[in-house]
Amino acid sequence: MAALGGTESSGVTAVPGSQASPLLTVETPSALERGRGGRRSRRSATAALSPSVSVVFPGAVSRESCCRFACELLKHVLHQRHQLPLPYEQLAYFCRRAAQDGDVIKKPPSVGLASKKCQQVLVELEGVLQHLEVMFSLTLVPRVLILLGGNAVSPKELYELNLEGICVGSAEKSLKTTSCVRKLFHSLFIADVFSELKALPITGTVVMLQGHRSCGAEWFRPKLNYKVPTRGRKLTINLSCDGDVDISASAQTVTSAWEDYIWFQAPVTLKGFHE
Numbered sequence: 400m401a402a403l404g405g406t407e408s409s410g411v412t413a414v415p416g417s418q419a420s421p422l423l424t425v426e427t428p429s430a431l432e433r434g435r436g437g438r439r440s441r442r443s444a445t446a447a448l449s450p451s452v453s454v455v456f457p458g459a460v461s462r463e464s465c466c467r468f469a470c471e472l473l474k475h476v477l478h479q480r481h482q483l484p485l486p487y488e489q490l491a492y493f494c495r496r497a498a499q500d501g502d503v504i505k506k507p508p509s510v511g512l513a514s515k516k517c518q519q520v521l522v523e524l525e526g527v528l529q530h531l532e533v534m535f536s537l538t539l540v541p542r543v544l545i546l547l548g549g550n551a552v553s554p555k556e557l558y559e560l561n562l563e564g565i566c567v568g569s570a571e572k573s574l575k576t577t578s579c580v581r582k583l584f585h586s587l588f589i590a591d592v593f594s595e596l597k598a599l600p601i602t603g604t605v606v607m608l609q610g611h612r613s614c615g616a617e618w619f620r621p622k623l624n625y626k627v628p629t630r631g632r633k634l635t636i637n638l639s640c641d642g643d644v645d646i647s648a649s650a651q652t653v654t655s656a657w658e659d660y661i662w663f664q665a666p667v668t669l670k671g672f673h674e
Contacts, residue, residue: 451635452590454583457642459568464576466535468638469543469560470528471580473606476545476558479593482604482671483520491521516672527606527665530618534663538614539567541660544627548602551625551664556599557633564639583638592634604669612661619663 474487483490494517534540541563548555567573607625610616 449633449635450590450592451637452586452592453637453639454586455639455641456565456574456579456582457640458574459566459572459640460579461570461573461576462535462539462567463570464573464579465540465562465565465567466532467576467580468562468583469535469540469608470531471584472543472558472560472636473527473531473545473604474524475584475587476547477524477604477669477671480547480556480596480599481673482547482599482601482669484673487524490517491525494518494521520670520672523667523669527667527669530665531606531608534608534610534614534616534619537616538610540608540610542609544605544607546605546607546628547599549631551605551607551622552628553630554605554628555602555631557628557631559627559633559635561635561637564637566640583636587636596632601671601673604671606665606669607662609660610663612659616663618666620666622662622664625662625664 474483477483478486485493541561543560543562545558545560546554546556547558607622608619610619612621
C-alpha cells in the first residue's frame with residue numbers, strides 16, 4: 400500500500416507527521432487549576448476546553464479499522480451528546496423491528512422508535528457511514544472532524560480524530576479491528592470526557608475529513624479553503640502505532656504530500672431527536 404506521497408513499504412504505510420509514543424496516555428484535565436488569588440489560569444481554562452486523549456496501538460492497523468474508528472466515534476458522540484435517545488445499534492434494531500412488524504409490537508411511548516423522525520435520522524446517519532467507508536477505501540484519511548451545533552466554521556463542539564500517527568498496513572499484517580476499537584473506547588471511558596458536559600439541545604452535526612484532492616470522491620464536497628475552528632469546546636483523539644511495525648524511513652518522512660490533501664464535507668447535516 401502506498402504512503403501519502405506514493406512511497407511504498409513492506410505492506411505498511413505511515414501518514415506524514417506521525418510520532419509514536421511507547422505508552423498509552425490519556426491527557427484530560429480533571430479540573431481547572433487555580434492560580435494566585437483564586438483565579439483560574441488562562442492555560443488551565445484553555446486545556447479544559449480542549450482536552451485530548453492519546454491511544455497507541457501495538458502494531459499497524461488497516462484502512463478498514465481506521466474507518467471503523469471514525470464511524471464508531473460518530474455514533475458514540477451522537478448518543479453521548481444527546482442527539483440520539485439510545486445507542487445507535489439499539490435504536491436501529493428497535494426501529495427496524497417496529498417498521499417490519501407494524502402494530503404487532505407495541506412501541507415504547509416515551510421513545511417513539513417507529514416515528515418518521517427516527518426513521519429519517521437513521522437513514523441519514525447510515526448514509527454518512529456508508530460514504531465514510533467509500534472515502535476510506537479511496538484515500539488515506541489523516542483527520543476526521545465531527546462538528547456539533549452552529550456550523551462547520553463556528554461549531555459549539557468539535558471532536559477531532561487525528562490519524563496522522565497511524566501506520567496503515569494490509570489486513571494480514573494489521574491488528575484486529577475489534578481489539579483496536581475496544582482499546583480506543585476503553586481509553587475514552589477512562590478519560591471520562593463526557594460526564595461533566597451539560598446536556599446539548601437538539602442540533603445539527605456536520606462530518607468533515609481530509610483526503611487526497613485527486614481521490615475521486617463524488618459524495619463528499621471539497622472545501623479547499625477550510626480551516627479547523629479554534630473556538631468552542633474541542634476534544635482531540637490522537638491515534639498512533641508503535642511496536643514491531645515494518646516501515647521504511649522514506650515512508651515516514653514524506654511531508655510535501657500535505658499539499659495534496661484537502662478537507663471534504665458531508666453534504667448532509669445530521670439532525671438529532673429526543674424521545
